[in-house]
Amino acid sequence: xxxxxxxxxxxxxxxxxxxxxxxxxxxxxxxxxxxxxxxxxxxxxxxxxxxxxxxxxxxxxxxxxxxxxxxxxxxxxxxxxxxxxxxxxxxxxxxxxxxxxxxxxxxxxxxxxxxxxxxxxxxxxxxxxxxxxxxxxxxxxxxxxxxxxxxxxxxxxxxxxxxxxxxxxxxxxxxxxxxxxxxxxxxxxxxxxxxxxxxxxxxxxxxxxxxxxxxxxxxxxxxxxxxxxxxxxxxxxxxxxxxxxxxxxxxxxxxxxxxxxxxxxxxxxxxxxxxxxxxxxxxxxxxxxxxxxxxxxxxxxxxxxxxxxxxxxxxxxxxx
Amino acid sequence: xxxxxxxxxxxxxxxxxxxxxxxxxxxxxxxxxxxxxxxxxxxxxxxxxxxxxxxxxxxxxxxxxxxxxxxxxxxxxxxxxxxxxxxxxxxxxxxxxxxxxxxxxxxxxxxxxxxxxxxxxxxxxxxxxxxxxxxxxxxxxxxxxxxxxxxxxxxxxxxxxxxxxxxxxxxxxxxxxxxxxxxxxxxxxxxxxxxxxxxxxxxxxxxxxxxxxxxxxxxxxxxxxxxxxxxxxxxxxxxxxxxxxxxxxxxxxxxxxxxxxxxxxxxxxxxxxxxxxxxxxxxxxxxxxxxxxxxxxxxxxxxxxxxxxxxxxxxxxxxxxxxxxxxxxxxxxxxxxxxxxxxxxxxxxxxxxxxxxxxxxxxxxxxxxx
Numbered sequence: 001x002x003x004x005x006x007x008x009x010x011x012x013x014x015x016x017x018x019x020x021x022x023x024x025x026x027x028x029x030x031x032x033x034x035x036x037x038x039x040x041x042x043x044x045x046x047x048x049x050x051x052x053x054x055x056x057x058x059x060x061x062x063x064x065x066x067x068x069x070x071x072x073x074x075x076x077x078x079x080x081x082x083x084x085x086x087x088x089x090x091x092x093x094x095x096x097x098x099x100x101x102x103x104x105x106x107x108x109x110x111x112x113x114x115x116x117x118x119x120x121x122x123x124x125x126x127x128x129x130x131x132x133x134x135x136x137x138x139x140x141x142x143x144x145x146x147x148x149x150x151x152x153x154x155x156x157x158x159x160x161x162x163x164x165x166x167x168x169x170x171x172x173x174x175x176x177x178x179x180x181x182x183x184x185x186x187x188x189x190x191x192x193x194x195x196x197x198x199x200x201x202x203x204x205x206x207x208x209x210x211x212x213x214x215x216x217x218x219x220x221x222x223x224x225x226x227x228x229x230x231x232x233x234x235x236x237x238x239x240x241x242x243x244x245x246x247x248x249x250x251x252x253x254x255x256x257x258x259x260x261x262x263x264x265x266x267x268x269x270x271x272x273x274x275x276x277x278x279x280x281x282x283x284x285x286x287x288x289x290x291x292x293x294x295x296x297x298x299x300x301x302x303x304x305x306x307x308x309x310x311x312x313x314x315x316x317x318x319x320x
Numbered sequence: 321x322x323x324x325x326x327x328x329x330x331x332x333x334x335x336x337x338x339x340x341x342x343x344x345x346x347x348x349x350x351x352x353x354x355x356x357x358x359x360x361x362x363x364x365x366x367x368x369x370x371x372x373x374x375x376x377x378x379x380x381x382x383x384x385x386x387x388x389x390x391x392x393x394x395x396x397x398x399x400x401x402x403x404x405x406x407x408x409x410x411x412x413x414x415x416x417x418x419x420x421x422x423x424x425x426x427x428x429x430x431x432x433x434x435x436x437x438x439x440x441x442x443x444x445x446x447x448x449x450x451x452x453x454x455x456x457x458x459x460x461x462x463x464x465x466x467x468x469x470x471x472x473x474x475x476x477x478x479x480x481x482x483x484x485x486x487x488x489x490x491x492x493x494x495x496x497x498x499x500x501x502x503x504x505x506x507x508x509x510x511x512x513x514x515x516x517x518x519x520x521x522x523x524x525x526x527x528x529x530x531x532x533x534x535x536x537x538x539x540x541x542x543x544x545x546x547x548x549x550x551x552x553x554x555x556x557x558x559x560x561x562x563x564x565x566x567x568x569x570x571x572x573x574x575x576x577x578x579x580x581x582x583x584x585x586x587x588x589x590x591x592x593x594x595x596x597x598x599x600x601x602x603x604x605x606x607x608x609x610x611x612x613x614x615x616x617x618x619x620x621x622x623x624x625x626x627x628x629x630x631x632x633x634x635x636x637x638x639x640x641x642x643x644x645x646x647x648x649x650x651x652x653x654x655x656x657x658x659x660x661x662x663x664x665x666x667x668x669x670x671x672x673x674x675x676x677x678x679x680x681x682x683x684x685x686x687x688x689x690x
Contacts, residue, residue: 001511001512001513001514002528003497003501003512003513003514003515003528003529004494004497004498004528004529005492005493005494005528005529005530005531006527006528006529006530007530007531040353040354040355041355042353042354042355042371043354043371054528056515056527056528057513059429077614077618079524079525079615079616079617079618080525080527082524083525083527087530120432121431121432121433122431122432122433123431123432124428124429124430124431124432125430125431125432125435125436126427126428126430127428128432184505184506184507184508185506187505187506188501188502188503188504188505188506189502191498191501191502191505192498192499192501192502195494195495195497195498195501196494196495196498198494200528204505268354268371269369269370269371269389271354271370271371271372271388271389272371295389295390295391295394296391
């Protein structure tokens, strides 16, 4: 759960505003008045990417108008607004039980228009219906994974954060992979090692013989997993790693128990990724996690995909 | 792992079906979003990890679980509470014929992609929210469930002790959380919900941790809520780094009086409103009544169980009757100008004549030598 360090880095506001402006350009192209992005404590990567907001509990949605400042509406109490303003670039925060009503209030009464819904399929259906009721005459247009697509290829600054997340994940894995530890002690050591390095979240799965660590650092996710003890990487992972180049797709790589997740999908283990993701060719500069093996035994590493081949970002030393 | 005794599954399914019958429901969908899995865990006994899961419980006949990952399929099959386990995508329901009215628990969170498929599979069937129905069923815990909450309470106490041990001048808030997480996980907690706030009178509420480093004279407040074998339990306490000043002492006395007043009101048959009113009356009596409003605080307590923030909310106006065997935390947490935000709260089991305290941790302002 998101209970680790949340900060807004000094450099972040300028880059985040650029991301908002880029999205606003896309909205203008598509002829929508605003985009709405839903998030909750389980999945909020798109909203964090645009604003650095951390939805540490409950749910909310970010409204990005084609022109002007974004607004975050949430079921969290208004008492958290000062903290949200201090840790994000959003200044217009609105709280209440009726999210659709808050959206209507924000849009004012400009007459019927078009509201873009990012990843409509995953929105709570009753919330969509209450939005439709609150905005009579408005078209609710599915924008698909518009924000996810923009996140796939990290900027140099983002790549730095992904590298740090991967470094923390690898170190925490090594701390937890000490032979002879009980499962709970193993998980405890990983938690401490990762959180002391400032992660916002860490997901740990451990057994007597296996350990998986997934870290979120400043909104950027990395994963590493493997068996304990000196075991070579399984052949399917090595084979997939050798094929991991710009231009290949998940379909090309996912055979013999290998699976691939973009860094943006690690938050929910790929549960929300679009179907077309399977055939989309990987671009140079994307960061992905490759896994091989059965659940509870798999080996996972996080890689930067370059023209010259993959660069492994997670290091486990001997073992995984 | 699920170590529940024989009969637990049958008792839960029976209670749900009794509630369904009372509300004229022929069937019940229980939906699990990634952050709200409590209903599906209640009927399957399984610890799930994916972003979605669904169970259909008919009024009679076998339930069906629909899961989104291989790990979740294994988890449900391992407990054996639901034996018909299918993939969620694509959704193949094969529901009994003749359904007229079906409830959906957590309908409010169900994605359009899933609800649309259910509606397509059930043409002409009335779908209605059953969230409050299942909340009501889950409020009263079985003896086995109460045992799990008591286990979580032991972990709570240890978590608070770890919190106090971690406090020292110069330590950043997030390192305190790291130390607590280590202890909770070492003791077997599955998860934890935790907020923290450090500083003086300027502190207006609790949040995730920041980089702020602790200073002598700080009040350091936390609510920490470990989850053990599915069940959450919360402790709210405040510590002072160094000697408390007179205002901090006064604040501590005020919150202790309010907590004890709230606890004194707890017994089966009273309403959440009565407990909240007992807490708030203490603030009003001392001239701090305005700090019991939503401008400064959320609730004066709430339920516990497979979700950390179950119903009822202990607030004035909530007429939910506390039932024997339910678990609530009473916490008069709020801001006052005395010493800033202050937290003090204890979870209890509601009994016929009062309550069973779950924590042995002292109700006081803890002092930490710098």
